[in-house]
Amino acid sequence: MVVTERPRLKKTHFIVIKAFKLKLWMLLAVMSMSTGVVIWLNEYVNDNPDFSGSFPQLIGSMLWFSVTVLSFSQRELIRSNLSRLVLTTWLCVVVIVTACFTALLSSIMTVPRLEPSVVNVDYLLRTNAAVGCNNKSFIIKYLVNLQFKPENIKQISSINDYPNAFEKGEISAAFFVVPHAKVFLAKFCKGYTKSGPVYKLGGFGFVFPKGSPLAVDISEAVLKVSQSGEIRQLEEQMLISSNCSSSSAVEHDPGLGPELFSGPLLISAVICGIVFLISIARLVRKHWLYLSSIIANSANVVLRWASLVLTQCYTRIVGSRSVKDSNNVIEQRPNNQQNVEITEVF
Structure with missing residues (x-):
């Protein structure tokens, strides 16, 4: 059957979200959070005052930095070269994704679909x-x-x-x-x-x-x-x-998936991973004395607890054996007396 074509009515609800697939949205959110965590950790190790404070303040600044970096509006001063490398790579990814998002959204909203x-x-x-x-x-x-x-x-x-x-x-x-x-x-x-x-x-x-x-x-x-x-x-x-x-x-899903951005995202993820490992190593080195004391105290506590448990187990085992031996001695004494009495009668 052959028929004429007509413009398809557009569903304007959440049309902006449909530009990317759900997997890509989730991947971008994870990468943004990971970038913020790595930069915050690296700057914290390098004693940057903009990334210091109490624990709730650190968590809040880390989350806020992950959001503001998408729009280039972060106020924190980046001092470490490793942090700048991570931030530069992520900003390149953001520019590429933003350009593709703008082009695709314009196509969805302007190109007629039949x-x-x-x-x-x-x-x-x-x-x-x-x-x-x-x-x-x-x-x-x-x-x-x-x-x-x-x-x-x-x-x-x-x-x-x-x-x-x-x-x-x-x-x-x-x-x-x-x-x-x-x-x-x-x-x-x-x-x-x-x-x-x-x-x-x-x-x-x-x-x-x-x-x-x-x-x-x-x-x-x-x-x-x-x-x-x-x-x-x-x-x-x-x-x-x-x-x-x-x-x-035929209606095709216009949303873009993570496959098209796999190259830039992979490069950014590798750089984030390397900087994260370097920051962890520096953090351990910086607080090694404190960590070693904690490890030593924990080891002493574990050894004391283990020795106490072994002592109690040994005491219970020895006590149960002594009770069994005493019961055997008590049972043997009446038998010996009966044997003696029988011998005297005969």
Whole structure:
């Protein structure tokens, strides 16, 4: 079924968010937070007064720095060269992402997107719309079987007359066999598209007299051409313009994914990871005495606790054994007395 195209109504709710896919939004948020944490940690290790304060203030400044760095409005002074390297790399990523976001959002809001004016056959039947088909075509019988009224089936003699019938409102849809539909869309690409299901009604064939030797040869040739893919190549070469109409009818997700920004994001992530490890090493080196005392105290506490547990376990084991030995001695004493008494009687 071939129908006209119409502009698709845009859903303006959250259209800004649809410019990027959810994975990319989440990845950008994680990268922004990671960049802020790495820069804050590196500046804190280098005793930058802008990145000092109490623990709640440090957390707040770290989160605020992660947000303000996106708009280049951070007020904190960066002193470390490693922090500048991380910040420069991340700002390059932000510039690239911002440019792509602006271009894609402009395309979504300005470029017209089309959709079929009629989606299915049921709509045509409900609205009692007129449809067109080739003159004296076998499709008329199938349209009647689909519950179309005979007076609503317009027979059109030439393929060039269909655009005039659509423009005048004489028909709302045109039914072709698949080859005719491809030829029509190749010739009248703009403003028309295929819609609805494809019905398998029959096809074209070659008719030969009975016993004709050409029947076998033609059948083998058609089968060979079909299996080799030459028919598909001929369709693509001769009807290549039909692709433009079908592409407008299919709705694609315009959002960009993280795959397009994998290179810059990977470079920024690697640099952040290296600077983070360097900052951790400097932090451990700076507070090594304090950390070593904590480790030593923790080790002493663990050793004391382990020795206490072992002592209690040993005491319980030894105590249980002594109780068993005393019970055995008490049980043996009456037996010895009985043996002595029996000996004296005899």
